[in-house]
Amino acid sequence: MTELAFDSLATPTLSPEHSQGGARLSEWGVIRAEGADAASFLQGQLTSDILGLASGAAALAGYCSAKGRLLASFVVWSPAPEVYLLACSADLLPATLKRLSMFVLRAKCRLTDASGELALWGVAGRDAGLPEGPAWTVRPAGAGQAVRLPDALGLPRWLVVQPAEDAAPVTAPLDLAAWRWLEVASGVVRIVAATVDRFVPQMVNLELVGGVNFKKGCYPGQEVVARSQYRGTLKRRALLLALPAGAQAELKEGQEIFHDADPGQPAGLVALAARSPTGEQLALVEVKLALARAPGAFRLGAADGPLLQPRALPYPLPSNDD
Structure with missing residues (x-):
């Protein structure tokens, strides 16, 4: 393994029969932030530039402790004016929601757990019939929305959020194990309860996949994250x-x-x-x-x-x- 060439190794594979369809993501949950100050509140808490998030766009973001360690990671987008959805691991959602709520103070922002009313689906494959586009674009999909995720193993992927009572967004079912495999192969981390407070964002490549903005204002742990980036080699x-x-x-x-x-x-x-x-x-x-x-x-x-x-x-x- 001397002088390991990280980009010339064997690529993970997934058989064609497991590369198409949709899986209900029961291990994901959704936090809703709404109110006139929702964007500015999230701007001061997360690693991404929420105020600069364009209409029809999503962002990958981290939520750090004061020591710069990731407490959660989110896919964030705005489905309506003054409303933001934050998709994250369900096993850390209650604690994360409680912690975020402690810092709302006088801001006009209401945080709630929307997991009971909204279902998240992972969809993969070239024949999914969902809107194409670059990674992190958001498009309507039935009564919900589809967030285009980065490809994995050459396959397009979407995170679909829709009313919980609605039918699956695609006809073909996808093995949940196949979705998880694609998620890991994409190289985009999702913080779970077992890894809370263990990593500075760069340790899990979060800034390499667009999850950290180094030009925005302060957020918890910002000095540690910036110092890790600019003090020299990682x-x-x-x-x-x-x-x-x-x-x-x-x-x-x-x-x-x-x-x-x-x-x-x-x-x-x-x-x-x-x-x-x-x-x-x-x-x-x-x-x-x-x-x-x-x-x-x-x-x-x-x-x-x-x-x-x-x-x-x-x-x-x-x-x-x-």
Whole structure:
């Protein structure tokens, strides 16, 4: 693994029969922010430029602690004037909503959990029949809206939000495992309860996929995030690592990763993991870059744990990362 070429590794794969359709995303939830000050309130809380968000556009955003560690990640867009929807992991939504609500104070912004009235669907495939367009565009889709997500493994993907009682947005069902596999393969992190307060955004490549704006005003942890960006080289990044089908171990968010070159201490942490419908496992894993370039291999859970195989990210890592 010396001088590992992160962009010349084998690419994860997904069989054609698992590459088309829609899956109900029960592990996602939705926070609604509404009111005359909704945009300015979110501007002061999230890593993305919410005030600069154009009509018909969505943004990837992080929500950090004062120490710059991610407490949540969101897909954010405005379905109507003075209304914003924030899609995130359902397992951290209650705590995140409570924390955000503490800082509303006198702002004219009402925050509520809209998960009971709105359903989120993940749709993938070239024959989905949903509006095309660049990543992070938002278009009407039936009684709801479709957010175009970044492609994964060459497949277009959408996050569809619609009334909970409505029928599926597409006819063909998609295996939820296939959707999760595509999500991990896209290299776009989703913070879950097991990884809350573990990563500065750059550790999981959030700024590389458009989730951090370094020109906007202050937000919690902004100084730490900016210092991590501009003080020099970054020491930790997220890579894709895989376990072959048939492996007895299971990749899970929050698990520690070790490396042969420094077996006495953890080399990183699993940020997001999935098992494909055919059994192979894939994870976006935050690691020490120095170890990624050292002789040896990453292992799951312990210094003598199962061997993890590197896979190609869909985007390059900056050449000045150390």
